[in-house]
Amino acid sequence: MKKIKTDFAPRFRADKKHSGLQLMETFFQLNELDVSKERLSNLMNYAVKRNSWIHEDPAVIFEFYHSMRSLIRAGYLIMLKERKWIVDTRPEKISPWVLGLLSEKEYRNPLLVFKKAFREYTLKEFDYFMSGIVYFSMGVYENLPERNIVMPYIHTVKMLDAAHLILQRRREKELADANLR
Template sequence: MKKNKISFETSFWAGYAGGNPFKAMNAFFDFAHIDYYKQNLSQAVLYCYKKEIYKQDNPSDAFVLYSTVSSFLKICYCLKEKSKKWKVATSSRSETVFCLSSLTKEEYENPFMVFQKAFEEKTLEEFELFLRQILEFSLSPHTTDPDPDLTTPYIHLIKMLDAVELMRERGVEKI
């Protein structure tokens, strides 16, 4: 039975269409640092509740954020599937960057758990809908209380960013 491959749609921001989630993950963080993604996602969510427009001085940044994070979600979905064949290398040194991260101790030990939990609770389509909704609400000049739950997918997304960064730092190896 042939598996359907998910297109990461990285050609817009990375310059090539990647099929390997580990290479696409590296390209994602080569494009921008984790702090850029966390800060811009946080700002977009905050602007959902404000009358001001997110990135009013350069609205194309919102499109770039949407494109990159949408690709990131697809990469994370594929990493969830890879968790059966891959594991994160154990590190003897202490990673000080992640002392205060969003990951629990179990997730810190096995970052693949983050993807499994996230996609058990929400589907890939629901995460993409969340992304479209925060950009719609944050780019709107009207103040309305967004009806959908924006907090749960946001927390999962921040955890996925931390998990992928930890995977990059430690490296992955085949089981």
């Protein structure tokens, strides 16, 4: 009798077959930006609260956890390849409503978000952060996370904004190229 192995690896994986942009597109096909930011915020809030846990379906949280890990890896891949076309060189003043958590410099070049995040933290530390907030938000625990989880949270929210901005500019560029033909 042949043994059948079940593959429990997540669908979102950053390996040689997938590019960072493909992983980002997959993430935003399955998750909306505002819903992802809200879910990440809820996970963070419940992770630092004592005597309370998140009341969302654990399967949804588990899927979100894997998709966020994939998005972080996608940002790492993009940062390594460093595309130049992502930079916005328009001199106009940018509204603070559009910026979100990004600085004006980061808005113009979203790659700076990923460079700064991965200069301060490794992929393993971001994995530790994501697994930590999921773990502590899913139940009532006496102890709180032992590391500073605020800065990785801020970097992760900025990565969401930057990834969305990169894909938006990529779509705009493709439309402009299609209109020129």
